[in-house]
Amino acid sequence: EIVLTQSPGTLSLSPGERATLSCRARQSVSKQDLAWYQQKPGQAPRLLIYGTTSRATGIPDRFSGSGSGTDFTLTISRLEPEDFAVYYCQQYGPSPPMYTFGQGTKLEIK
Amino acid sequence: EVQLVESGGGLIQPGGSLRLSCAASGFIVSSNYVIWARQAPGKGLEWVSVIYGGGSTYYADSVKGRFIISRDNSKNILYLEINSLRAEDTAVYYCARGISGYGGFDYWGQGTLVTVSS
Numbered sequence: 001e002i003v004l005t006q007s008p009g010t011l012s013l014s015p016g017e018r019a020t021l022s023c024r025a026r027q028s029v030s031k032q033d034l035a036w037y038q039q040k041p042g043q044a045p046r047l048l049i050y051g052t053t054s055r056a057t058g059i060p061d062r063f064s065g066s067g068s069g070t071d072f073t074l075t076i077s078r079l080e081p082e083d084f085a086v087y088y089c090q091q092y093g094p095s096p097p098m099y100t101f102g103q104g105t106k107l108e109i110k
Numbered sequence: 111e112v113q114l115v116e117s118g119g120g121l122i123q124p125g126g127s128l129r130l131s132c133a134a135s136g137f138i139v140s141s142n143y144v145i146w147a148r149q150a151p152g153k154g155l156e157w158v159s160v161i162y163g164g165g166s167t168y169y170a171d172s173v174k175g176r177f178i179i180s181r182d183n184s185k186n187i188l189y190l191e192i193n194s195l196r197a198e199d200t201a202v203y204y205c206a207r208g209i210s211g212y213g214g215f216d217y218w219g220q221g222t223l224v225t226v227s228s
Contacts, residue, residue, distance in 0.1 A: 030213075032211065032212050032213065033212065033213030033214075034213070034214075035212070035213065035214030035215070037155075039155075044204055044218040044219065044220055044221055045155060045204070045206075045215075045218055046218070047214060047215060047216050047218075050209055050212050050213075050214035050216070051212050051214070056216060057216075088154065088155055090155075090213075090214065090215075091213060092212075092213025092214075096168055097160060097162075097166075097168045098157065098168065098170065099145065099147075099157035099160065099213065100157065101147075101154060101155040101156065101157065102154075103154050104154045104155075
């Protein structure tokens with residue numbers, strides 16, 4: 001079973017700053033199987049990044065994903081007020097098929 | 111426009127059963143893979159089950175043997191039958207559509223709350 005560990009647990013930044021969120025897997029993850037989501041209180045998750053680097057439809061280009069193997073990163077280049085939320089990474093493992101979410105990083109206004 | 115609308119949640123006693131529904135529009139459920147995921151109050155997301163286009167199904171260890179995922183192709187509806195409910199099954203249950211060729215999910219429903227309590 002692949003375990004995803006996100007860090008930090010909470011990130012306190014100001015609008016306009018750069019945010020770097022980390023997701024580390026215990027085993028290697030295929031690049032096409034790593035995704036990132038944003039979730040605000042009372043809302044469903046929203047897909048931001050899939051296939052490690054591809055932005056979902058309608059996602060601003062200040063969001064970018066990178067990484068390979070066991071280490072993946074979500075970067076928000078310049079924080080907007082609406083970006084403060086909880087972020088989850090998620091992966092697919094094939095044997096047997098299963099999907100795993102990280103525990104989340106809360107991005108809060110400093 | 112792709113939409114997923116869950117229903118069927120509610121207050122249920124421990125040991126009880128419930129069937130959740132996820133009505134899909136804008137795409138064909140049987141031509142995609144779709145999951146159920148859940149989120150306990152104040153906690154993170156947990157994958158529960160997946161059904162692939164060919165009909166194969168898989169479950170998280172925490173629900174294996176108690177939950178059953180299925181679909182009605184004629185109605186384009188996904189179901190999750192949840193049995194032998196426990197307090198720890200209390201959560202918002204979401205359905206979501208998988209992205210073909212990738213391991214992520216591009217459309218999510220708004221969720222339905224299941225509360226297990228006596």
